Structures are given as C-alpha cells and as structure tokens.
Amino acid sequence: MAKQTTAIVLAAGRGERMKTQKPKVLHAAAGRPLIDHVLNALSSAGVNNIRVVVGYAGDQVRQHLWGKPGIEFFAQTTQLGTADAVKSAQIETLAENVIICCGDTPLVSGEDFSAALHHFSKLNSDVLVVSARVKNPTGLGRIVRDGQGRIKKIVEEKDASAIEKKINEINTGVYVVKGEILKKYLPLITNDNAKKEFYLTDIIKLTLNDKKKVEVLTGPARIGVGVNNQEDLARATRSLYNRKARELMQLGVTIIDPNTTYIDADVTIGAETVIGQGCVISAGTTIGVGCNIEPYCHVRASQIGNRVELRWGTLVDQSEIHESAVVGPYARLRPETIVEHEAHVGNFVELKKTRLGARAKANHLTYLGDAEIGEDTNIGCGTITCNYAVDRKKYKTKIGKNVFVGSDTQFVAPVTVGDGAVIASGSTITEDVPSKALAIARSRQTTKTNYNKES
Numbered sequence: 001m002a003k004q005t006t007a008i009v010l011a012a013g014r015g016e017r018m019k020t021q022k023p024k025v026l027h028a029a030a031g032r033p034l035i036d037h038v039l040n041a042l043s044s045a046g047v048n049n050i051r052v053v054v055g056y057a058g059d060q061v062r063q064h065l066w067g068k069p070g071i072e073f074f075a076q077t078t079q080l081g082t083a084d085a086v087k088s089a090q091i092e093t094l095a096e097n098v099i100i101c102c103g104d105t106p107l108v109s110g111e112d113f114s115a116a117l118h119h120f121s122k123l124n125s126d127v128l129v130v131s132a133r134v135k136n137p138t139g140l141g142r143i144v145r146d147g148q149g150r151i152k153k154i155v156e157e158k159d160a161s162a163i164e165k166k167i168n169e170i171n172t173g174v175y176v177v178k179g180e181i182l183k184k185y186l187p188l189i190t191n192d193n194a195k196k197e198f199y200l201t202d203i204i205k206l207t208l209n210d211k212k213k214v215e216v217l218t219g220p221a222r223i224g225v226g227v228n229n230q231e232d233l234a235r236a237t238r239s240l241y242n243r244k245a246r247e248l249m250q251l252g253v254t255i256i257d258p259n260t261t262y263i264d265a266d267v268t269i270g271a272e273t274v275i276g277q278g279c280v281i282s283a284g285t286t287i288g289v290g291c292n293i294e295p296y297c298h299v300r301a302s303q304i305g306n307r308v309e310l311r312w313g314t315l316v317d318q319s320e321i322h323e324s325a326v327v328g329p330y331a332r333l334r335p336e337t338i339v340e341h342e343a344h345v346g347n348f349v350e351l352k353k354t355r356l357g358a359r360a361k362a363n364h365l366t367y368l369g370d371a372e373i374g375e376d377t378n379i380g381c382g383t384i385t386c387n388y389a390v391d392r393k394k395y396k397t398k399i400g401k402n403v404f405v406g407s408d409t410q411f412v413a414p415v416t417v418g419d420g421a422v423i424a425s426g427s428t429i430t431e432d433v434p435s436k437a438l439a440i441a442r443s444r445q446t447t448k449t450n451y452n453k454e455s
Contacts, residue, residue, distance in 0.1 A: 005176075006098050008099070011054055013056060015104070017229040024227065030106075032106075045117065051073075052074070054074070056079075074089045081191065083186060083189045099175070106227065107222035108172075119215070125215045127212065129171060130172045132224045134168055137169075140157065140171065142165070144167065145169075242258060244265055251271055252271030254274040264281065268285075268287070273288070273290060278296040280299070285302050285304070287299070292308075299316045303321070311326070314332070322340045324341055326345070333345070337351045340375070349368075354368045359375055365381050367384045374402070379405045383410075383411075394413075395414040397417075400417055400420070403419065406423055406424050415433075416432045420436040421437050423439050
C-alpha cells in the first residue's frame with residue numbers, strides 16, 4: 001500500500017509564534033530541521049512520492065530540500081487554511097491514496113505512518129483520521145464521536161462548544177484519504193467558521209453525510225505534538241534526545257545520565273561505548289565500539305574509531321580519530337583534522353587541518369595547524385606551527401617520523417623536518433631540517449655575574 005501512496009506535507013506556515021524570520025519547519029530539533037524528521041518517517045514507511053506545500057519563505061524550504069529524491073514542491077500563495085493548502089498540491093493529478101501530515105510534527109515515526117496505512121487498507125476506508133488522547137487538548141481540534149463511538153466530526157477549538165472543549169481526544173493532523181475522495185469533497189469545503197479559513201477537518205462531515213467509510217485510528221499522543229513556539233521546540237527536542245538515548249542503550253551503549261546528554265537523531269554509536277554526562281554528540285557523527293567519552297565532550301560531524309578515549313571537555317569538529325587514540329582533556333580538534341591510531345592529544349592542545357600520525361604525541365599546550373606529523377613523533381609542550389603569514393595565506397608544516405620536538409618550539413611554515421630529526425627546545429625553525437639532524441635556532445645564553453648590585 002505504501003508504494004501506491006502519495007504524501008502531502010503541509011509546510012507553508014510562517015510560525016509567527018516562533019518569533020523568528022526563519023520558516024517554522026526549518027527550525028532544528030535534535031540536529032535536524034522539523035520537516036526532515038517528518039520526511040524521514042515517511043521514507044521509512046515506504047512513502048517516497050512526496051508533495052511539499054510551501055508558502056512563507058518557500059524558497060528557503062525548497063533550497064533546503066532541493067535534490068532529495070521523490071519530492072515535488074507546490075505553493076500555497078495565500079494562507080487560507082489546511083484544506084486550501086492540500087488543494088494547492090494539485091490533487092486533481094492524484095490517482096492513488098494520499099497520506100496528509102504536517103511538517104512541524106517531529107515526533108511522528110515511520111511506525112506511526114505504517115500503522116495508519118495498514119489500518120486504512122485493512123478496513124478499506126475512504127478516510128482515516130489518526131487521533132490521540134492527551135492530558136491538555138487546549139488549542140487542538142477535537143474528535144467528536146456519536147453514541148456508538150463512531151466519529152461524527154472534527155471541531156476546531158475556536159468553533160467548539162463548552163462540552164466539546166472538554167473532549168481530550170484530538171486530531172493529530174495525520175490523515176489517509178483516497179485520491180478520488182479528495183478530488184470530490186475538497187472543493188465543497190467552505191470557510192464558514194470563526195477564522196474564515198478552509199479547514200481540512202470539514203471533509204469528515206462531508207464524507208459522512210454521503211455515507212462514506214470514515215475511520216479513526218487512535219495513536220500515541222506524540223504523533224500530534226506540533227511545534228508552534230520555542231517552548232514546543234525545546235520539549236520536542238528533549239523528547240527526541242530521550243528517544244535516541246533509549247535506542248542507543250538498547251544497543252549496548254552506556255549513557256551515564258540521559259537527562260543531560262544530547263545525541264542527535266542520525267548519530268551512530270557502537271556497543272560498549274560509555275557516554276558521560278553533559279556530552280553533546282551532534283549530527284553526522286559516528287562513534288565506534290568500546291569508546292570512553294568522558295563528561296562534557298562535544299563531537300560534531302566526526303568519525304571516531306573503536307576504543308577511542310575522549311577526555312573531559314574535549315571538542316571535536318568535523319575530524320577523524322582512529323582506533324585507540326586518546327584526546328584531551330580540554331583539547332580542540334578543528335575541521336579536517338585526522339588523529340591516527342594510538343596517537344595522543346593532550347590538555348589544551350589545538351589541531352586544525354592537521355594529520356597526527358600513529359602513536360605520535362602532542363600532550364601539552366600546543367597549536368598544530370595545516371600540519372602533517374609522522375608516526376611516533378613527540379611534540380613538546382608549547383609547540384606552535386606558524387601557518388598564517390603576513391600575505392594572509394596559510395602554509396604547511398611537515399614533520400616526519402620519529403622526530404623529537406623540544407618544548408617551546410615554533411615552526412614558521414612552509415617548513416619540512418625529516419625523519420628522526422631532533423629540534424632543540426626554544427627553537428624557531430624557519431628552514432628545512434634534514435633527517436636525523438639536530439636543529440638549534442635560539443640565541444646563545446649570556447650570563448653576567450654580580451649583575452644585581454642591590455641584592
């Protein structure tokens with residue numbers, strides 16, 4: 001059934017209560033824009049023909065989704081309600097079943113959409129509404145049932161009576177409808193209501209009046225959790241983080257305190273890895289098995305190999321750390337950095353666009369930028385690669401294998417140091433150093449005895 005289904009995703013609203021210029025569906029929850037959560041859920045349910053209805057800042061939404069397979073865009077030029085938005089998706093060209101949903105409901109899952117499609121097919125419905133029971137239905141459309149428990153209508157809160165407002169079964173905004181039903185009944189919907197909008201919910205009453213088969217599937221409350229303001233966004237984000245933590249723990253990941261851990265939806269982490277409290281693991285990251293990520297680390301769009309140790313307060317951004325390496329505490333890996341296996345990066349060390357070879361060490365107070373460091377090389381405390389020149393260009397430092405770099409050394413790039421070389425502490429290296437050579441680049445010490453006459 002899913003392969004014969006087209007989805008219409010409503011993403012035309014501005015979201016004025018968000019108090020931003022950004023279209024609501026592009027606000028991020030757990031590392032993904034709201035609409036991406038919905039689209040991923042549809043895809044996992046097998047729905048790959050998707051019509052996205054855009055309106056406010058539609059070019060931004062198009063640009064964000066451009067190139068994703070199976071997506072077409074349709075414009076709702078004026079915000080006249082949900083029925084008008086669906087109508088904007090050229091329903092006259094739809095021959096199959098249609099699943100309709102909102103682009104601001106990030107907690108809906110692929111299982112939710114699959115259940116709705118299965119229920120719709122099993123009951124041979126003309127219209128299926130997905131409902132949910134919630135503790136506080138304020139602001140939401142209510143499912144009104146007759147004395148036999150069958151759906152009678154959906155009423156928006158502004159049009160609801162005092163009795164109807166007490167109903168806690170709400171409309172989640174997810175529908176499955178036969179294409180022919182949309183074509184026939186959508187044009188019959190009027191705007192005779194308090195908001196003077198064309199409500200998609202009115203299709204329920206119209207189809208029931210014609211004895212069509214309308215069913216309700218009651219799902220979990222999270223399906224109807226839409227994001228309308230910043231508080232909603234924060235709650236939805238927390239729910240997504242909790243969901244991700246549960247998924248990972250079921251796969252054998254230890255998360256010390258899920259309530260203070262923030263792992264984005266698309267992150268993958270191997271079994272037997274331990275994640276300390278306060279960690280932020282952002283989108284695009286993979287972490288291998290048996291790693292130890294100590295508290296308050298932040299990893300963003302990076303690849304972490306097996307048995308890696310990230311110590312307290314380390315920041316890793318768009319970098320690679322290979323198997324059994326140790327980084328931190330309080331280290332910073334900036335984009336395009338590669339730390340090879342068993343290498344050590346210590347406290348207050350910053351690497352940028354640098355490759356640190358296998359078993360190499362940079363343990364203290366060091367900056368390595370635009371550099372290649374060979375395997376088994378030791379970088380002493382306070383070492384700096386001077387990669388940014390007066391011409392405002394970046395230059396590269398190449399240090400070979402088994403090099404010993406003494407503390408407080410500056411490499412003025414471009415410069416190359418051969419394998420096995422030794423750099424004396426306190427040197428400023430401006431010329432290439434051959435393999436196995438000793439380089440000393442500092443002024444000779446002068447000592448004047450009895451200089452301080454007052455002591």
